[in-house]
Amino acid sequence: MTVSLDQLRRCHFAVDLGAARTRVYVKGSGLVVDQPSAAAVNTRTGSLIAVGELAEKMTGRTPSYIRVMRPVSGGTVVDIEMAQRMLRHLLGEKLRRTLRRKPRLRAAACTPHDADPLAQRAAVETLVGLGARRVELVDTLVAAAVGCGLPVEQPEASMIMVCGAAATQIAVLSLGNIVTAERIPVGGEAVDHAIVQHLRHEHALMLPSQSVRPLRLALSGNGTAPDTLAATEILGRDVATGLARSVKVDTAAVREAIETPLTAVLDGIGKVLRDCPPDLVADLADRGIMMVGGSALLPGLDQMLRQWTGMPVRIAERPDVCAVLGLGAMLEGKIKPLTLNPLAA
Template structure:
């Protein structure tokens, strides 16, 4: 993946292909697209019916011949054709209006840490639908760190944790490069799945995606102890709507498995770091980014487990694409490490 700021400065569009949302940043314009990575397709004709927010509203409410799909999973394009159609619909008109006189020849896209070559190729082919002639690939961890305002170009340790829908990435950076990093296939979706399975087994209740919101607000509230939260869903046996009182302490126990995997990743990263950088982190702490970083109480849980200060970025969900935009517009100045003359 490229880390050349000179090459990135020649790009005119930055794209963050996330499992949950797709975001597009235009140079000298700003963020122009922030939509769910969803597309609704008519399986009989193959025609695209809706994308983004409109397709999200259709999820779980469509007849049999209409299917809502995710062409992007874990930051990796799994359906190139559908991802191209979705992107073309989301950004086509906006790009034509903003770049009517200036052709868009280069694009930058952030990919998960250690993305496989086939994933890199899929991202490049997807962006070719926008008319790009060259695509620069950037590690999501570096882009998110820049978007959070961390001094990644300095000779000091900065720790970033990108909490996505499908995966969580943890890294320590110094001098504009990754010193140690880990990625686990656990994210916000895994936590939601654990909650849904707990409600199904303990309360015989099938929960719609919208029903998770009240649990998110109470799940990590340590002061609440055995507080109960009212949740509405569908009864497994009768299929009728039913409301139950859920003990959030029991749900918290059900999600310990995915959360433990995230904490283990933090421990492995710290063990792989030189002692001097770990000493820096004891003072500076960990920065949380990504959409799942906004899960209430997640920062407190990590702080209790690691003993380090944990901060959440001001706008954690758009850190990656905003970081790409900052690098495109030359707002990041790396240290010059020229060879010394004898």
């Protein structure tokens, strides 16, 4: 990790391209962009109409010739050209002009654990299109661990769980490297889908796309905890008639629907712990699991993990921005590598 830290200190900005949100950290300025990864395009002319928050609000509300696109899926850039256009507008002309003045502009980017070469190449090409002469790739798990303050450089175990929109990544780190890790294709979007399917099958109700995620928090203060309210009133569209209708939703049934996709996450944690050396597992019994990522705020998820693993579970102070803040700390030179000097014979 020492060599990569030296390279990262030479970078001028860092980008965390997530399926849900895009974040940009500029060296010396801090976090300058934190917007949804969405872009609204006029399909007749090909022009970009809106990006970020405004494009997110347009989802499901546009005429046929306007399409809301998401150039990032599962932490991987699937449309390089659209991702570049989105980033240019999110950065703004003034900030782009400032970055262009840098000699040999360098950038850093987060990539999912075990990202294939094609996904890595897509991230590099996206930032090269913004003017970067060199791009350093950092594993999201390492960046998030640094961003939430875990002692990743020390010879002790640190377990982190990055809860993203499209996937959940779990890892045990020691001495600045990943000892064992697992990536599960279940995230916040799977929870949203489980809620939508439950309401459709049990109540013949379709929810507006903008209401799915807030509904997770609206199901009382602790959506997956047993001490929730008995029922919550939800407004949606009737599947048969197409008319607006409100129903009383049993929160216990919704809690069961949410827990179903999270079973894969629990299995992933078990696999990581089975593959981890016993000495490190002993460390984790005291330190527990650190949860980061936007979906870490899913109500009651930390209680579920605590009950299933028997280990302490904590949520980072700012879980949604830990990865980009970790990259920023590496850019600013705040992370000091542990120097291992070879012993003389």
